[in-house]
Amino acid sequence: MNSATEGIELVLDDPGLQALREAARLSPDNLPLRRHLAEQLLTRGYLADAEAEFRAALVLAPQDADVTAGLAEAFVRQSAYGAALSALEPFLAAPGYPPRLGIVAARALLGEGETSKAAYRYHEAVSRDPSVADSELESRMTIPAVAPSGPPAPVHAPLEEKPGEVERSKLTFADVAGMDAVKESLRIKLLLPIQQPELFAAYGKRAGGGVLLYGPPGAGKTHLARAAAGELGASFVDVGLADILDMYVGSSERNLRATFDLARRNRPCVLFFDEVDALAARRSDMRQAHTRQLVNQFLAELDGVDQNANEGVLVLAATNAPWYIDGAFRRPGRFDQMVFVPPPDAAARAAILRILCRDKPLAEMDFDAVARATEQMVGADLKGVVDRAVEVKLQQSISAGRPIPMSTADLLAAAKGTRPTAVREWLATARNYVLHANESGAWDELMPWIKAK
Structure with a gap:
């Protein structure tokens, strides 16, 4: 049995x-x-x-x-x-x-x-x-310490520091559809000080600083950060939570310091923190001292030991939930510029679809029609639409023994079976903060977009 x-x-x-x-x-x-x-x-x-x-x-x-x-x-x-x-x-x-x-x-x-x-x-x-x-x-x-003789290893024993890897991004802003206002903000804040240092030095501005990208999931924040590094020809370090967070007290802070040191050794460098709200949450919401200490360490690294410590280090961070980030991160010299990365409008959706389809066999395409049928979809959703259409076309091509070009109808059929992932839920949360918790004016940039919806 x-x-x-x-x-x-x-x-x-x-x-x-x-x-x-x-x-x-x-x-x-x-x-x-x-x-x-x-x-x-x-x-x-x-x-x-x-x-x-x-x-x-x-x-x-x-x-x-x-x-x-x-x-x-x-x-x-x-x-x-x-x-x-x-x-x-x-x-x-x-x-x-x-x-x-x-x-x-x-x-x-x-x-x-x-x-x-x-x-x-x-x-x-x-x-x-x-x-x-x-x-x-x-x-x-808990990873046990092997100590055959002598006193046992302490509970707070540090693990090996694990900074991220240095990459060279092949993407540029030409690979980012739409988002013209966002790209211009990044150009002025991050790129031009390195590309034209004499002009900015005349006004006492140094190359470096921080920008916080925020918006709904899948809107292209990580893609945008990689493109900024490629546009500049700078090193790129993509920092994930697993690169920083560690179960041993004190190790997360050491990992964070090692990551900043890696960026300083490879300047000009774009240092990108995804899901930064997990590393920079409001200290008032934290119940444990060691998690508050990580926030303090992050703030100290952004400030640097002197005014030149982070010159040439461009810190980009992305979050879907900027309202959970400690207010100290928005002070001058840290993430003093918050850039809203909105869901793509119809023109941007059409441009994204063109980029996603540019290396595929195509019949005559009406990307504008597909864009109109994908309201509230973000880049990640549109990639899913194209992937589904490609799978169907591959099956047809295998049966026919030759590549069959993808058509507008194929994309429209795939779009009909795809639901937007998270924009609606994110929009509801954002509206609450914009309308009921905006005494400081932090969410003024969101106001026109929220009212338009």
Whole structure:
């Protein structure tokens, strides 16, 4: 008898679970009942059955975080770590996700051998809600020190510093569709001081500084940062959270310092921090001293030990949630310029589609028509549209034995089956801040765009 059959028979032998399952069968649209049944199955170890019930509950409530956490937990216990992370990904990409999801993600990442990423997810979740702490999970993320003689290594022992890698970006602003106002802001703030140093020196302006790019997910902030580095011919260092955050107290600060030192040794250099709200969150929201210390270290690195320390280092940061960033980062000399990266308008969407399709076999295309059919889609969504159309065309070409050009109709068909990812949800959050929490005027740049929507 296989394990799946054994699980079903054991369930049927349990009167309580049998009654719950019968009730769910009679009332299939009762979400609380299905969720309760799934959780009971998970608690008692009937993992395949729990997975099936969580899936059924998700059909009723696709955005339910608790159901998603339960499904991911069922995956983790079955060693399906990739499936667990895929289920959690839409929630983890948004700021302020329920801490329980971070704990489940940590278990999945640990199962895949991603100890550093697991430690980040775990400590980030516990810093927001200490009640989700799991000592057994935490102990599995601790790398034991091998010390056959002498005193044991201290808990705060530093790990090896791990700055990012220096790249040379091949992108330029010509590869960025639309965003003319954004590109001009970056040109004046970051590029021209290095390209025309004598002119800026005459006015006492030095090459270097920081710009915070913000806007909805997928709007092209990372793409824009790479293009800025390519436009300048500068080194580019793409800093991810895993490059900085570490489970040992003090190691995250050392990693951050090493990253800035790397940029200073390779100037002119564009230093890019994605998801910077995780490194620069408001200190008033933090419950643990070591996370506040990381923010202090970040501020100190932006200031530099003297006025020339960061000359030639252009610091770009991107976030979907600028309202969660500590106000100290917006002071002069730090991220003193905030640049809104909006979702592309119709003209920009058409330009993005032209760039995405420029190396593919094409019939006569009406990109403007496709742009009109992709309202509220960002660059990432449009790439998905093109990828889907290409997949269909590839199947047709394989059957025909020759390349068949892609047409406007192909893109329109792919667009019809694609939903915008996150602009609507981001817009709702942004509107709340612009209309109800803008006493300082920080979100004035957003006001016209919000009112237009």
